[in-house]
Amino acid sequence: MLTIGVAIALPEPWATDLQEYRVDLGDDTAYSIPTHITLIPPTEVSEEGLDEVVAHLGRVAAGQSAFRIHLRGTGTFRPVSPVVFVAVADGIAGCEQLAIQVRTGPLTMQLDFPFHPHVTIAHHLDDATLDRAYEELATFDCAFIASEFHLYLHSDSEGWVPSRTFTLA
Numbered sequence: 001m002l003t004i005g006v007a008i009a010l011p012e013p014w015a016t017d018l019q020e021y022r023v024d025l026g027d028d029t030a031y032s033i034p035t036h037i038t039l040i041p042p043t044e045v046s047e048e049g050l051d052e053v054v055a056h057l058g059r060v061a062a063g064q065s066a067f068r069i070h071l072r073g074t075g076t077f078r079p080v081s082p083v084v085f086v087a088v089a090d091g092i093a094g095c096e097q098l099a100i101q102v103r104t105g106p107l108t109m110q111l112d113f114p115f116h117p118h119v120t121i122a123h124h125l126d127d128a129t130l131d132r133a134y135e136e137l138a139t140f141d142c143a144f145i146a147s148e149f150h151l152y153l154h155s156d157s158e159g160w161v162p163s164r165t166f167t168l169a
Contacts, residue, residue, distance in 0.1 A: 003154035007036035032159020039099045056105040061166035066147040067094030084133040085118035
């Protein structure tokens with residue numbers, strides 16, 4: 001079995017800036033997690049089923065248009081989950097529509113929590129560090145065009161590695 005994820009990668013310089021911020025907070029897993037907005041959380045697929053997943057994602061990309069994403073400020077899932085994130089201020093509908101389409105066919109799934117597009121900046125850290133991240137990035141602001149998404153494969157040695165890029169119509 002393979003563990004995959006599907007996500008919109010943040011462009012530079014914000015991807016590196018937020019990843020380095022996450023590392024500076026003490027989250028060593030950030031080295032192996034590219035900065036992203038999750039569309040499909042970690043999911044197991046068979047090696048034989050990977051071609052079907054790739055074909056499905058290609059069809060989804062061909063049927064979806066590029067859209068603008070504006071990230072601004074912070075939010076949190078506490079107390080349900082110890083996560084602080086950069087909030088999607090504009091582009092929520094585009095993320096939701098894309099995620100709904102991705103989660104069909106061979107990737108049909110039930111999520112543990114309702115879909116809420118975001119960029120994680122602190123996860124499973126102590127409350128003081130989560131509070132610090134929430135406050136320090138409260139003024140974060142960037143915008144970009146989401147013109148593609150990626151299929152990631154998880155490697156025990158390398159973490160999440162982009163395997164394929166799917167360009168939106």
